Amino acid sequence: MAKDAIVSDDLAKKFATEKDTPYLRWVRNEGLDIVSAHYIQNLRTVELKPWARRGGKGIYINHEASRTSNDCYVCEIAPGKKLEPQRQLFEEMILVLDGRGSTAVWNDAGQKITFEWKAGALFAIPLNAWHQHFNGSGSEPARFCSVTNAPPVINLYEDIDFVFNTAHDFKTRFAGEPDYFSNKGEQKGLLLETNFVPDAVNLPLISAKERGAGGGHIRFNMAKGSMNSHISQFPIGTYKKGHCHGPGAHVIILSGEGYSLMWPEGDEPKRYDWEVGTMIVPPNMWFHQHFNTGTTPARYLAFKHEVVSIRNAQGVPKAWISRRIGGDQIDYADESTLVRDLFSSELSKNGVEPKMDEAYKQELETLPPKVA
Numbered sequence: 001m002a003k004d005a006i007v008s009d010d011l012a013k014k015f016a017t018e019k020d021t022p023y024l025r026w027v028r029n030e031g032l033d034i035v036s037a038h039y040i041q042n043l044r045t046v047e048l049k050p051w052a053r054r055g056g057k058g059i060y061i062n063h064e065a066s067r068t069s070n071d072c073y074v075c076e077i078a079p080g081k082k083l084e085p086q087r088q089l090f091e092e093m094i095l096v097l098d099g100r101g102s103t104a105v106w107n108d109a110g111q112k113i114t115f116e117w118k119a120g121a122l123f124a125i126p127l128n129a130w131h132q133h134f135n136g137s138g139s140e141p142a143r144f145c146s147v148t149n150a151p152p153v154i155n156l157y158e159d160i161d162f163v164f165n166t167a168h169d170f171k172t173r174f175a176g177e178p179d180y181f182s183n184k185g186e187q188k189g190l191l192l193e194t195n196f197v198p199d200a201v202n203l204p205l206i207s208a209k210e211r212g213a214g215g216g217h218i219r220f221n222m223a224k225g226s227m228n229s230h231i232s233q234f235p236i237g238t239y240k241k242g243h244c245h246g247p248g249a250h251v252i253i254l255s256g257e258g259y260s261l262m263w264p265e266g267d268e269p270k271r272y273d274w275e276v277g278t279m280i281v282p283p284n285m286w287f288h289q290h291f292n293t294g295t296t297p298a299r300y301l302a303f304k305h306e307v308v309s310i311r312n313a314q315g316v317p318k319a320w321i322s323r324r325i326g327g328d329q330i331d332y333a334d335e336s337t338l339v340r341d342l343f344s345s346e347l348s349k350n351g352v353e354p355k356m357d358e359a360y361k362q363e364l365e366t367l368p369p370k371v372a
Contacts, residue, residue, distance in 0.1 A: 030051070032059055037062075044143065046059060048074060056083050058074060070147055077142045080135060083134075092146055095120075096117050103117065108167055173223060173224050192221075206218055227305055233255075233299040241329050243329040246309070249281065249302045252278070262283075
């Protein structure tokens with residue numbers, strides 16, 4: 001049975017100073033609530049507070065490794081209003097949760113472009129480019145979720161003025177290209193290099209049988225950043241293979257209904273029900289598995305820090321590789337009977353027929369031998 005590794009107060013006091021970081025001090029100074037959680041039932045309804053510096057409302061969501069990897073915040077713009085302009089020496093990826101509006105992006109050289117967005121849009125802010133978000137509705141608020149790599153950047157420099165007020169154009173990241181945020185991109189295998197996805201909910205995906213159950217997948221490199229993200233979808237009556245990876249994957253449900261199981265190795269899985277707008281952040285090296293119990297395909301977006309992707313010598317994430325050959329993915333053949341029993345029970349409640357037999361069969365055709 002896995003334990004929480006709680007030590008004595010005497011030992012904890014020896015590391016108390018190291019527990020705090022420049023990033024954590026900055027977040028506290030923003031004056032917002034900080035939710036320490038790996039599960040948010042719905043980002044679209046989570047309560048926000050006035051954010052004086054930005055001119056909107058917001059909340060920060062920190063997972064157990066946010067102090068050193070990546071963070072998340074939810075922000076809302078009032079009807080007919082705008083946020084204050086900002087630039088920053090860290091990267092940022094944004095999913096629009098509700099509403100419609102526009103964003104202006106410009107650099108010190110004077111190039112400026114503006115693009116429009118609505119709920120379901122996905123984009124990234126170019127490194128250190130000025131940007132400003134506008135609500136395009138006079139009657140409805142606009143809300144977005146953002147994941148950034150601010151923690152290691154702020155911890156490195158420990159100078160907030162430098163992080164937010166350095167005058168430098170990263171010309172290879174953004175040089176005012178008129179089509180920078182157009183709906184275009186170059187597909188390289190599973191990876192789509194783009195800066196803007198107008199509708200993440202309906203974006204066509206690529207087959208990814210390695211994750212099981214006939215699902216679709218696409219990965220993104222946005223604004224030439226070091227962070228990454230992906231969208232996965234799986235059919236009605238199916239579920240994904242269990243796997244684990246590093247910390248900081250923010251999994252946001254885009255469509256469908258179901259649940260996820262999460263557990264550290266050696267523990268019993270714990271269930272987390274989800275709906276459109278739920279966010280799940282698996283802790284470092286916890287196994288997790290996603291199940292579609294609804295009557296439509298289920299799709300999610302994962303915003304990630306690169307530390308999530310523990311890779312083999314070929315550059316393949318170990319979360320895609322069977323544990324039988326040294327990876328971090330559990331084959332269907334090796335999963336607990338609890339997994340299938342629970343899934344079958346939940347499907348029956350919704351009157352949905354399981355569609356996993358073909359997935360089990362296809363796996364057996366290429367399943368590596370089990371190591372003693």
